[in-house]
């Protein structure tokens with residue numbers, strides 16, 4: 001599933017392996033491949049330095065051994081994350097509330113469908129809040145997913161206030177003893193101050209309805225966005241306290257390099273990864289497995 005990511009890197013690696021020895025050209029090829037996958041210049045140079053050091057100190061001579069080194073170098077940059085999963089509400093304080101935020105088209109609504117599907121399979125009841133009130137189509141899209149996953153939905157008229165819809169959904173969940181509220185929000189550019197202010201209001205209203213902060217505020221990032229994902233993480237973190245990242249569209253990206261280092265920079269756990277458009281295409285994030293898949 002992850003074949004697309006670092007495709008260029010893998011092809012180049014195979015060519016380097018073909019040469020059977022490590023030379024300057026090897027490092028140059030590796031550098032170019034990492035940069036082409038949109039790995040930042042800093043992270044690329046750190047990785048190269050690490051590999052050169054390993055070659056010197058451990059007398060590595062074969063590109064094949066280097067591949068293992070590279071895997072480790074990438075995996076450590078995702079930190080010691082184990083799949084902790086989503087944070088549910090403390091016992092007795094249900095419902096759990098998860099807000100999904102991010103720029104346009106990254107996969108927020110699809111991820112909500114996938115998470116609803118997962119929760120339903122675990123026997124939890126789910127209510128979706130149609131907090132993307134900008135477009136009628138967005139509300140209909142969520143309704144379709146609610147039907148398919150067996151979730152309920154709270155919706156309002158297009159153009160109505162996003163935070164009131166989410167407020168209503170939380171109240172409905174309390175009244176009907178529903179386990180989890182999944183709140184959709186409209187896609188918003190991280191550079192638009194008024195939209196980020198609106199998001200702060202959503203977070204505040206959620207807190208008011210719930211008596212505590214949302215259990216998760218998940219920033220959804222499209223793996224294809226390259227280094228701009230870092231900017232998005234910066235701005236969304238500043239506006240609202242992001243508790244976890246969801247990385248989507250990993251099934252088709254050749255620019256996943258930007259994601260190396262995103263954990264290191266923000267120390268926000270990557271909670272879920274999206275690997276397709278269907279409800280089952282969602283996985284926990286485990287750095288080692290993830291990196292192993294990239295290389296195999």
Ligand SMILES: Nc1nc2c(ncn2[C@@H]2O[C@H](COP(=O)(O)OP(=O)(O)OP(=O)(O)O)[C@@H](O)[C@H]2O)c(=O)[nH]1
Nearest residue numbers: 104105106107108109110187248249274275276277
């Ligand atoms: N290949 C692939 N496509 C995905 C994935 N997640 C979402 N998509 C697709 O990306 C497109 C946008 O997904 P949405 O869920 O509507 O994105 P959104 O963030 O809700 O978009 P807005 O509400 O317009 O901001 C759809 O065509 C989805 O099917 C994924 O993990 N892999």
Ligand SMILES: [Mg+2]
Nearest residue numbers: 108109132138
């Ligand atoms: Mg959406």
